[in-house]
Amino acid sequence: MASSVIYGPKLAEGKTKIIYAHPTKDDVVYMVHKDGITAAVLMAEVAALAAAEGVTLQDRLDAITATYGRHVMAEKSLRMAPADGAAAVARLRAAPPTDVGGHAVTAVEWFEEAGLLRLSLGDSLRLQVRPSGTEPKVKLYGEGIDCEPAEFMEALAALLV
Numbered sequence: 036m037a038s039s040v041i042y043g044p045k046l047a048e049g050k051t052k053i054i055y056a057h058p059t060k061d062d063v064v065y066m067v068h069k070d071g072i073t074a075a076v077l078m079a080e081v082a083a084l085a086a087a088e089g090v091t092l093q094d095r096l097d098a099i100t101a102t103y104g105r106h107v108m109a110e111k112s113l114r115m116a117p118a119d120g121a122a123a124v125a126r127l128r129a130a131p132p133t134d135v136g137g138h139a140v141t142a143v144e145w146f147e148e149a150g151l152l153r154l155s156l157g158d159s160l161r162l163q164v165r166p167s168g169t170e171p172k173v174k175l176y177g178e179g180i181d182c183e184p185a186e187f188m189e190a191l192a193a194l195l196v
Contacts, residue, residue, distance in 0.1 A: 104159075109177040109185045112167075113192055120166035120173040121150075123195040127164065128152050135162060136190035154191070160184060162191050 082092045115123065131143045135156060142155035151165040159180040166173050175191055177184025 104180040107177075107179045107183055109179075109183070109188055111175040111177075111185075111188045111192060112170075112172045113175070113195060114172045115196075116171055117166065120171070123173060124150065124152060124164055124166050127194060132194055135194070136187040138187065156187065160187065162187055164191060164195070 081095060085092050085095045113120075128145060131140060131152070131154065133140055135154060138156040138160070140154050141157055142153075144153040144155075145151075146153065149165060150168075151163055154162045154164075156162065159182055161178045162184065163176040163178075164173060173195060175188050177188045
């Protein structure tokens with residue numbers, strides 16, 4: 036293994052917590068929470084603990100579902116020019132829908148730092164929309180508890196075009 040030098044000023048100053056590190060052919064790679072690496076490491080730990088207790092990972096997931104409900108996530112992207120995407124989200128923010136896909140919108144929230152608009156459809160469904168900061172598209176996210184958000188995302192997408 037090569038050098039264990041911490042790269043970047045925030046890492047060197049101790050302002051960022053390293054949550055995973057591994058050696059590569061030429062150096063050591065330090066990972067800060069990015070692109071699901073933390074989730075992957077934690078899921079490996081959950082699987083190892085489940086195996087040590089004589090249950091499967093599926094058994095663990097079934098127990099979580101029985102306690103908290105089945106959480107379903109969906110994602111959709113609409114290709115459009117960055118200016119058009121920002122304008123579409125701004126229009127939706129200025130005049131939010133009262134219903135999406137035949138279900139009433141019960142709450143509307145704006146998250147300025149992310150440029151993200153969240154629409155709640157009751158307690159078990161949230162739809163979120165934001166323009167991409169890096170690509171010519173608008174991103175839609177759906178989160179449902181014991182329901183499928185995909186059909187509602189289609190209805191939300193129709194409101195943007």
